[in-house]
Amino acid sequence: xxxxxxxxxxxxRDRLRAEGLRVTAPRLAALEWLADHPHSTxxxxxxxxxERLGAVSTQAVYDVLNTCTRASLIRRIEPAGHPAxxxxxxxxxxxxxxxxxxxxxEDVDCAVGAAPCLEPSNxxxxxxxxxxxxxxxxxxxxxYGGQPGSSHRPEVTRSAVRT
Amino acid sequence: xxxxxxxxxxxxRDRLRAEGLRVTAPRLAALEWLADHPHSTxxxxxxxxxERLGAVSTQAVYDVLNTCTRASLIRRIEPAGHPAxxxxxxxxxxxxxxxxxxxxxEDVDCAVGAAPCLEPSNxxxxxxxxxxxxxxxxxxxxxYGGQPGSSHRPEVTRSAVRT
DNA sequence: TCACTTTCTTGACTGATTCCAGAAAACATG
DNA sequence: CATGTTTTCTGGAATCAGTCAAGAAAGTGA
Numbered sequence: 001x002x003x004x005x006x007x008x009x010x011x012x013r014d015r016l017r018a019e020g021l022r023v024t025a026p027r028l029a030a031l032e033w034l035a036d037h038p039h040s041t042x043x044x045x046x047x048x049x050x051e052r053l054g055a056v057s058t059q060a061v062y063d064v065l066n067t068c069t070r071a072s073l074i075r076r077i078e079p080a081g082h083p084a085x086x087x088x089x090x091x092x093x094x095x096x097x098x099x100x101x102x103x104x105x106e107d108v109d110c111a112v113g114a115a116p117c118l119e120p121s122n123x124x125x126x127x128x129x130x131x132x133x134x135x136x137x138x139x140x141x142x143x144y145g146g147q148p149g150s151s152h153r154p155e156v157t158r159s160a161v162r163t
Numbered sequence: 164x165x166x167x168x169x170x171x172x173x174x175x176r177d178r179l180r181a182e183g184l185r186v187t188a189p190r191l192a193a194l195e196w197l198a199d200h201p202h203s204t205x206x207x208x209x210x211x212x213x214e215r216l217g218a219v220s221t222q223a224v225y226d227v228l229n230t231c232t233r234a235s236l237i238r239r240i241e242p243a244g245h246p247a248x249x250x251x252x253x254x255x256x257x258x259x260x261x262x263x264x265x266x267x268x269e270d271v272d273c274a275v276g277a278a279p280c281l282e283p284s285n286x287x288x289x290x291x292x293x294x295x296x297x298x299x300x301x302x303x304x305x306x307y308g309g310q311p312g313s314s315h316r317p318e319v320t321r322s323a324v325r326t
Numbered sequence: 327t328c329a330c331t332t333t334c335t336t337g338a339c340t341g342a343t344t345c346c347a348g349a350a351a352a353c354a355t356g
Numbered sequence: 357c358a359t360g361t362t363t364t365c366t367g368g369a370a371t372c373a374g375t376c377a378a379g380a381a382a383g384t385g386a
Contacts, residue, residue: 027333057336058374066375124260222345
């Protein structure tokens, strides 16, 4: 059982209802899967959903994920060079730690206090509504272990900025 | 001529040489284009390169961009949901302001002083080497103007936003 | 239960980018 | 300025993640 910020208050079913969304088996399965497996890719969610329900179309999964994202029931993060990942922890200002090599993603709470990095609220005429922070690096497995799974193409980013 | 941080010191030709890369027409054209049109997409770079050189394959452009990115001559940014963009300003820790709607991208210097948001250097066993910050919002055109859709041009940006 | 929506299925399709094999060009030499 | 390596470019096919479309199926309110 994951201890998620937004979980425990309401069941997936109630949360769907609260947003005026229909309660369907694929939606429940996807939300439940994500509650226990945060940062899953669409493909992983699809696998998890099929594990419980049997055949479910890929399109249905994307639809569920998009609908729930739009309703803020889940949050989508799209690390450059990796497929999108989803999580149920929404509404708080937390950021992510992503492995350049395998895409593994972990949560990082705001390092510099409450709302860091969200200084510029109206720069150059832009109406800024979100500050996204991604920490890039290598996860333990990719640092030490040799080949973690499939062949990931050589990562291109090597900026290594360390202000 | 744009006054870019990394430009003015060395010409594109010298910068290629300094990295041990061959000096080819497509590379020069791409680097020059980017110096004057920061945050261009691969497609825009291709168009700019073809403007000077005539026919150049798409693959050549991607190759040039990848090679130069790997050599840190340019930096690639990949805003979620938008094609990757490239810029010649490398080596300093500046971040980006991206329009949710049209993808227009602007530079933002660190808002919170020197090293904002780059607190965690070794979290959870990860070896963090870069903190990427993206401010999401709507650009002036998309806020007020109706349909920016078609006018999705290179959007020659005025860089160096000071906060 | 019935009608009315919304959602799911199937399958084709897109856009951005990469892979492949061979032709062409760059550049350190002789 | 020829020559031979080595690296890069061409052209086309392929991949990957994700979307679009039309009709069938299921959830919901009366």
